Amino acid sequence: MTTAIYPGSFDPITLGHLNIIKRAAQIFDEVVVCVMINGGKNAPLFEIDERVELIGRTVARFPNVRVDSSDDLLANYARRFEKPVIVKGLRAISDFEYEVQMALNNKKLNHELETLFLAASEKYTYLSSTIVKELGRYGADLSEFVPCEILSEVQERTKERR
Numbered sequence: 804m805t806t807a808i809y810p811g812s813f814d815p816i817t818l819g820h821l822n823i824i825k826r827a828a829q830i831f832d833e834v835v836v837c838v839m840i841n842g843g844k845n846a847p848l849f850e851i852d853e854r855v856e857l858i859g860r861t862v863a864r865f866p867n868v869r870v871d872s873s874d875d876l877l878a879n880y881a882r883r884f885e886k887p888v889i890v891k892g893l894r895a896i897s898d899f900e901y902e903v904q905m906a907l908n909n910k911k912l913n914h915e916l917e918t919l920f921l922a923a924s925e926k927y928t929y930l931s932s933t934i935v936k937e938l939g940r941y942g943a944d945l946s947e948f949v950p951c952e953i954l955s956e957v958q959e960r961t962k963e964r965r
């Protein structure tokens with residue numbers, strides 16, 4: 804069974820992330836969206852468990868998608884799957900350098916591990932969790948940016964950040 808591992812912070816999950824998940828679910832037998840616990844990012848909007856729950860609600864309609872979280876190195880985390888491939892979304896050129904660097908290092912740490920890049924949908928090229936947090940702080944309508952299943956939580960939580 805082929806497994807796509809889609810790692811990220813997902814703080815919060817956006818329609819851009821969801822677009823990548825949907826497309827990966829059509830290519831792979833299963834998709835595991837993995838919230839990576841990264842000590843480097845401070846003051847998160849949602850705690851890890853909350854992010855897992857919000858993603859779970861969003862992907863409930865896809866039978867071959869599930870959610871996990873990990874504080875392990877991605878290259879090690881991937882070892883628990885039979886045929887894993889890392890899936891990443893590429894937005895603008897700005898994503899390219901960092902993502903290719905990560906892909907090469909992951910392959911160095913785990914020789915079997917390939918990374919597959921999906922070009923972000925044009926519609927979501929300029930969408931990021933950071934933009935969602937920024938706009939939400941000012942009370943902007945986020946319905947074009949985050950999945951409808953989690954819209955009210957994200958609106959409320961971002962507004963509290965003002």
Ligand code: ADP
Pocket residue numbers: 810811812813814817818819820823890891892893894898922923924927928929930931932933
């Ligand atoms: P963000 O950069 O929004 O904080 P993450 O760290 O959670 O997102 O990113 C996880 C993965 O999702 C990365 O591969 C990132 O490039 C990709 N991604 C983020 N936003 C989008 C988008 N709008 N369209 C496609 N891929 C995206």
